[in-house]
Amino acid sequence: xxxxxxxxxxxxxxxxxxxxxxxxxxxxKFSSRTxxxxxxxxxxxxxxxxxV
Numbered sequence: 001x002x003x004x005x006x007x008x009x010x011x012x013x014x015x016x017x018x019x020x021x022x023x024x025x026x027x028x029k030f031s032s033r034t035x036x037x038x039x040x041x042x043x044x045x046x047x048x049x050x051x052v
Contacts, residue, residue: 003040
């Protein structure tokens with residue numbers, strides 16, 4: 001599977017959950033979509049090698 005295919009499947013699960021900090025400026029917001037984009041290549045590489 002290629003990273004863009006993996007992200008396409010990820011997108012089928014609905015809207016991007018976002019976690020916002022309790023206090024403004026304390027932490028950056030967390031986006032599951034942004035995180036998935038950052039690790040998609042690594043996950044696909046592990047899948048190809050049978051490590052996952």
